Structures are given as C-alpha cells and as structure tokens.
Amino acid sequence: MPATPDSPAATIHVAIVEDDPDFRAALSKVVQAAPDMRLAHTAATRAEGLLMLQGPPADVLLVDLGLPDGSGIDVIQTAVVQWPSCHIMVSTNFGDETHVMRSIEAGAAGYLLKDSSPARMSDEIRSLASGGSPISPIIARQVLARFRAGASGQAGAAAAPEAAANTEKAAAAAGLLSAREREVLDYITRGFTTHEIARLMQLSHFTVRTFVRRIYDKLKVTSKTEAIYEARTLGLLPD
Numbered sequence: 001m002p003a004t005p006d007s008p009a010a011t012i013h014v015a016i017v018e019d020d021p022d023f024r025a026a027l028s029k030v031v032q033a034a035p036d037m038r039l040a041h042t043a044a045t046r047a048e049g050l051l052m053l054q055g056p057p058a059d060v061l062l063v064d065l066g067l068p069d070g071s072g073i074d075v076i077q078t079a080v081v082q083w084p085s086c087h088i089m090v091s092t093n094f095g096d097e098t099h100v101m102r103s104i105e106a107g108a109a110g111y112l113l114k115d116s117s118p119a120r121m122s123d124e125i126r127s128l129a130s131g132g133s134p135i136s137p138i139i140a141r142q143v144l145a146r147f148r149a150g151a152s153g154q155a156g157a158a159a160a161p162e163a164a165a166n167t168e169k170a171a172a173a174a175g176l177l178s179a180r181e182r183e184v185l186d187y188i189t190r191g192f193t194t195h196e197i198a199r200l201m202q203l204s205h206f207t208v209r210t211f212v213r214r215i216y217d218k219l220k221v222t223s224k225t226e227a228i229y230e231a232r233t234l235g236l237l238p239d
Contacts, residue, residue, distance in 0.1 A: 012129045015041040015058035017049035017075050018091065019068050022206055023114055027062065027091070030118045037125065046070035050078055057083035060129050063108070065092045065099055073106050080107035087128045099222075110134040113217075115210050176218055177236060184211040189228050189237060 014031045016039070018024040024042060031039045040058040043049040046067040053075070061079050065072040076088055089110035090103045103111060110128045112121070112135070124134035177185065187197045194212065198205040216222060219230040231237045 010036075012037045012060055012125065013040040013058040014038065014060045014062065014125060015043075015052060015086075016062045017043045017046075017052070017067070017072060018062070018064045019044050019066070020064070026118070027121065030121050031125070033118075034122050034125075037122070044068075046072070046074055049075040053078050053082040057086050059086060060125055061086050061088045062091045062125075063088060065090060065103060073102055076103060076106040076108055087131075089124070089128050089134065113213065115213065176234065177215065181211055181215050181218070182236070184208060185215055185227065185231060185236070188212070188215075188224055189231075 012034075014037055016024060016027055016031075018027060021044070024044065028039055028042060031037045041052045041055065043052045046069045049063070049067070049072070061075075061083065063072040063075050063079075067075075072090070072092070076090070079086055079088055087110070088108045089112065090099075090108045091112055091114060092099070110124060110133055112124055116124070127134045183201065184197060187200065192200070194205050194208050197203075198208045201208065215227055219227050219234075221227045221230050228237065
C-alpha cells in the first residue's frame with residue numbers, strides 16, 4: 001500500500017529510472033539500506049521506464065532526464081497518468097532552467113542534483129513521499145529567476161536582468177572556478193572524454209562528472225560547446 005503522511009511507518013515503495021549504472025546502483029543501495037523503504041522497480045531507458053509504468057504503482061518515482069533513448073520528461077508525463085498517486089522527483093546532472101521548468105510542468109514535485117549525499121537523498125525521498133517538494137538551492141534560484149523574468153511580460157524588460165547577470169558573472173569570473181575545475185575545463189576544451197580526463201587526473205569518472213556538472217552550473221550552461229564559449233567570454237580561456 002502506498003505510504004501517506006498519516007502513516008509514517010508505512011513502507012515507501014521506490015521506483016528508479018536511471019541510465020548510469022554506477023549511480024543507479026548507488027541510489028538502489030540508499031533505498032535498500034533504509035528500513036522504511038523498498039526498491040520496487042528499476043529501469044535504465046525511456047522504453048523500460050514506460051513499460052514499468054504499466055505495472056503496480058510505486059509511492060516515489062526517481063527519474064533521470066537524460067536517458068539514452070529519449071527524455072525522462074516522457075516518463076514523468078506518463079507516470080502522472082498511469083500512477084496518479086505517485087510522487088515524482090527528478091534526479092539528474094542537468095541544472096538549467098529549461099529542464100527544471102519542463103520537468104515541473106510535466107508533473108515532477110522534487111528536483112535534486114546527483115551529487116546529493118546518500119543521507120540527503122533518503123531524507124528527500126521521505127519528504128517527497130509525505131507531500132513535500134524537495135528542490136536543491138541551485139534549482140530553486142533558477143525557478144525563481146524564471147518566474148521573475150516571466151512576470152515582466154515584456155522582452156525589453158527581460159533584457160535588463162540578463163545584462164545585470166552578465167555583469168555579475170564577469171565581475172566574479174576571476175574566482176569563479178576552482179583550480180581543479182579549471183583543469184577539467186582545460187581538458188574538455190582539448191577534446192578529452194570524461195573517462196580520459198579521469199585517467200589523466202587519477203580520479204573516478206563519477207568524480208569528473210561532478211566537476212563537469214559544477215562547471216556547467218557556475219557558467220550557467222548545459223553543454224560542452226556552451227561551456228567553452230562562456231568561459232572564453234569571461235576570460236577564463238584564451239580566445
């Protein structure tokens with residue numbers, strides 16, 4: 001039976017749609033280690049996620065947006081219809097407002113980045129199951145920024161906050177990235193893959209992905225090309 005706010009001792013059945021095998025395994029361990037949770041389903045692709053939704057509903061659904069065969073948004077939209085009592089949380093490396101707003105509009109009630117600690121993740125699953133809306137501070141700021149920009153209703157009015165944001169970024173550029181993040185960015189610029197960078201820096205590829213995510217967050221971009229362009233614009237890389 002699904003957990004409810006009135007039955008805190010009830011078992012929370014959790015389903016996961018996540019293509020990264022390392023993170024899927026780590027997240028599964030978090031759920032399995034919690035005495036009040038049970039891992040109900042796992043899926044690695046959009047297709048598997050949609051098939052999973054034809055089965056018994058879970059209480060909480062954790063969805064990665066960047067699936068190999070499509071967008072996790074499709075899984076969220078289908079889950080809202082197929083599992084109406086299920087609480088949905090996005091878990092992803094993406095941090096841009098477009099993905100945030102699309103996932104919330106699709107039906108997600110929570111949004112966390114993948115570098116959350118195991119303890120934080122289990123707490124947020126409980127919060128979501130009891131009716132909360134856990135959202136990381138980075139994402140909350142982006143949601144607020146989107147709301148404020150939309151409230152202006154005028155393209156001209158939206159240009160001023162954008163210009164102010166660019167000025168603020170330029171002023172903070174000197175200390176924007178840590179030495180490690182600059183090193184990762186340099187390797188990215190030179191065309192190295194995540195696994196190659198991990199080997200060169202003697203780190204795990206999961207750690208390198210965390211560095212990449214932080215670089216994207218700080219530069220407010222969502223791709224390697226955008227990161228390189230923005231870093232050069234701010235003078236963090238040579239032209």
